Amino acid sequence: MNSQPKPNCLLAWMSLVLTALLWGGCSDSSKTAGDAAKSDAAPRAYTIGMSQCNLGEPWRVQMNEDIKNAAAKHSNLKVIFKDAQNDTLKQRAHVEEFVSSKVDLLIISPKEAQPLTEPVARAMEAGIPVIVLDRRLLGDKYTCFIGADNKKIGKAAGEWIVKTLGGQGNIVELMGLQTSTPGQDRHSGFLEGIAGSNLKIIFSADMKWLEPDARKEMESALSRFDKIDLVYAHNDPGAHGAYLAAKAAGRTGIKFVGIDALPQEGVAYVSQGILDATFQYPTGGAEAIETALKVLHGETVPKEIVLGTRLFDKANVAQGGQELN
Amino acid sequence: MNESSPIQTRNRFVQFGSSPAGRAFLALLLMLLVGTLFNADGAFFKIGTHRDALRQASVYGILACGSTLVIITAGIDLAVGSVLALVAVCCSMMAIHWGWSGWLVVPVCLLVGCASGGLAGVVTARLRVQPFIATLALMVLARGAAKYASGGMKVSTAVKNASGGYDYVDVPALFRLVDTRILGGNLSVVTVIFLICLALAWLALSKHSWGRHLYAIGGNEEAARLSGVPVVWAKTLAYVASGMLSAVAGICQAAQEQQGDPEAGVGYELMAIAMVVIGGTSLMGGRGGMGLTLLGVLTIGYLDKILSINAVPEAGRLMLTGIIIVTAVLTQQRKRT
Known part of the structure; x- marks a missing residue:
């Protein structure tokens, strides 16, 4: 191997320090x-x-x-x-x-x-x-914990899907990272929601929350199965990736459901007719300030606040979704 | 051919089998055989599966072309994934938010890629910082720039308006053009873009004096310098080319996602390097080529597709991919002992 002359060691170290600064700084x-x-x-x-x-x-x-x-x-x-x-x-x-x-x-x-x-x-x-x-x-x-329940959201998605498909059909599930709790809960909650119906999960894959991976997995599902009724993705980018794959393959009649419902992502996709529904995973930001004011004014607050979810579908997206509990 | 005896044919076959290209080709054949065995109810025999495998491998492949040029000089480029994200964000802002024409967006994107690559090139070749460290720094820098430019959010077709709501704009024509298919829907345009990049990189590497200089630098940089090779210039240009190809990959990524994601391309640099190495290009420099990289891209691309159509769980996929990369590289190395 080519040996670097001495002065360059200094440069190498300087760039190392620079890298460290880049990583650590401006936090x-x-x-x-x-x-x-x-x-x-x-x-x-x-x-x-x-x-x-x-x-x-x-x-x-x-x-x-x-x-x-x-x-x-x-x-x-x-x-x-x-x-x-x-x-x-x-x-x-x-x-x-x-x-x-x-x-x-x-x-x-x-x-x-x-x-x-x-x-x-x-x-x-x-x-x-x-x-x-x-x-x-x-x-x-x-003082207080504020959070949403992924299992509940997965279950709500499952129940909505059962209702929308009339209790039967072939489903592709594109899962979030299965070593993460949200990914596991959105899966197990969904299974609870569709229990007892005739819905079949014909293909499921871990797309690790990533849109390109979701698109890739959906392409595989499309080449394997001629009849897919609905895609349930654990986040909206995943559902969007699946939609792009189906559209490119010229397949129609497939419904797409996602989770998270960020205004510029899921809700936008529903308004644009890309997704059929998305379920909000609330950030709790507004509730945190509300609770903070109560605490600062000396009022008592509950130890735990579990946030509900909101459903956004084609019918209600213009009105700002529908509260589910 | 028509005059050769069976023994000569056999010798030729053995010779081919023990060359790097032959081994990489065998690895690809083996992969296709695995595909026919585990064909997921016949899904592997559909044209669409192969078209999709190639589409999926194309972005990685474009990055691998650039990495090949750099690796032949005994260098390495860790920044390709971050530069891809930076360009994807810039491209989406120009094409979606500002509504620029593709004729303007593409050159500006390529310029961003060249500038990033040029930065790494100058630091490596001129200031003689080790390429691993120089491109590691650029990797972090470009990722930061991508997050800064996008404000940490994906740049999508939902554009925030003055009142805090969102306006929806059409997907730009450039994105539609890149993310479409030709030949009766049997070939993705991104795959065509990959093949064009590959062809140009192959021409530069094997037909141009610059390519010969890269091999010479990778073989022995000091000897190359003494025999009059413009080392600094040729090396810098290799990183510029890698940056430019990352920009091409970034445009393809943005077009396929219909948005610019500042988190895109994480880990892509390692995928690109694995593709180059599985093809048989040596990380020590001086040996390898674009044809080998094509074989490496196809091998990993098909591996990915076969695991996907069979819905193999994530843990199994990672382990299998690791085992196959090691096996492939080991067979490549046997000839050198």
């Missing part, structure tokens, strides 16, 4: 939502810290967006956002930073339970109420 993108109480007549101003585990997912970007929009309606709320970029220890540091800067309330959407339980408990001990969003922590040292 504390703090934005303020709602200007903190300008006039003296305004109610007491509160600062809320929001620790997000990963802004790489559009759904979590939406969660922050929901929190920002909800907080903007209250001029006395100021929200500081931190993104841990899918790094548990970074998120732990963010929680500790919020505690030492003495925010009035902490909202956290934790990356994982075990390593973040203690830092959150310490925030509680320091007198800062904590609202946990979407993923759970261990124990009960938090």
Whole structure:
């Protein structure tokens, strides 16, 4: 092999350091939502810290967006956002930073339970109420948990499909990553929902939440089976990928159902006639601010709030969907 | 041929079988045989299955063409997947949100790819940073740029309007053109694009002096320099070409997804490298070629398709893919001992 001359070692190291900086840097993108109480007549101003585990997912970007929009309606709320970029220890540091800067309330959407339980408990001990969003922590040292139930959503999707197909037909299931809890729950809930009907799952594959993979798997299903009535995908991009595959193959008469219902994804697909239905996996952002205000005003809040889902289909998408419980 | 005795024919066959091309070809034949055995109720015998296998392999294949050029210089390009995402995002913004014509979008996208590749090339060839590190840095940088340009959201046909709602625009003509089929619906346009890229890269590598320079650099960079090969220039150009091909792949990806996803292409660089290596191009540089890469692309592409039509669970797929890559590379290496 060609040996590099000495001075280049330095360059190599410098670029390594640069890479490290690129990875580690710029994590504390703090934005303020709602200007903190300008006039003296305004109610007491509160600062809320929001620790997000990963802004790489559009759904979590939406969660922050929901929190920002909800907080903007209250001029006395100021929200500081931190993104841990899918790094548990970074998120732990963010929680500790919020505690030492003495925010009035902490909202956290934790990356994982075990390593973040203690830092959150310490925030509680320091007198800062904590609202946990979407993923759970261990124990009960938090003020309130707000989250949705994937199993319930999967079941609702299953029941809707039974009703829409009249209880029989061939189904292709494109599953989210099966080593992840949402993927498993959306599958088992769906099985519960279609139990007792004559629906047959003729092809199921793990598309790992990825649209290109969903398209690939759907192509395989199309080349194997001449009669497919409906595709149930565990997320909207998956359903969209399946739709593109069927359209390219010139196959018609297939219905497509997805989950998540982000405004610019699933809901948009339903409005455009691409998907037949999508079930919302709510971010809980607006509810978190609502609950935060109650906590800050000294009202009691339930320990756990399970969010319902919304159905968006062709009939109701223009009216903003239909609440399911 | 018509004059050759059976023994000569046999010798020729053995010779072919022990050449890199012969081994890669055997691997592909073996893969097709596996397909006919596990044909998923005859799905493997339908034309559509093969068209789809080729479509699926095309984006990887385009990346593999660029990686071949770089690997022949004993380099490596880890940034192709991120550059693909960056270009997919840029392409979608220009074509969907700004409504630019394809005649403008494609050149700008290629320019973005060339610039990214050029950056890696200059850092590697001119500043002599190891290609692994230089392209690792570009991989992170380009991914960050893709997220920055898109604001972390997919750039789709739902365009946010001033009142906070969404307007739906048509899928641009460029996307429709790339994601369509020709020859009576039996060949995807992306596959044609892949074959054109492959042909151009093959011409450059085996018919142009630049290609000979790449082989010389990969064989022995110092010797190449001493014999007058413009090492810095030729190497930089290899990374520029890889960047440009990543841009082509990015356009194909955006067209097929009908959106620009800043998270697209994660792990594609490893797939591209695996395809190059399974074909028989050496990671040590100086040996290999585009024909081999084509065989590698087809082998992995068909492996993927066979696993998919048989609905093999994910865990099994990963293990089988790993085993097959190692086996294929081992058979490739036997000739060198």
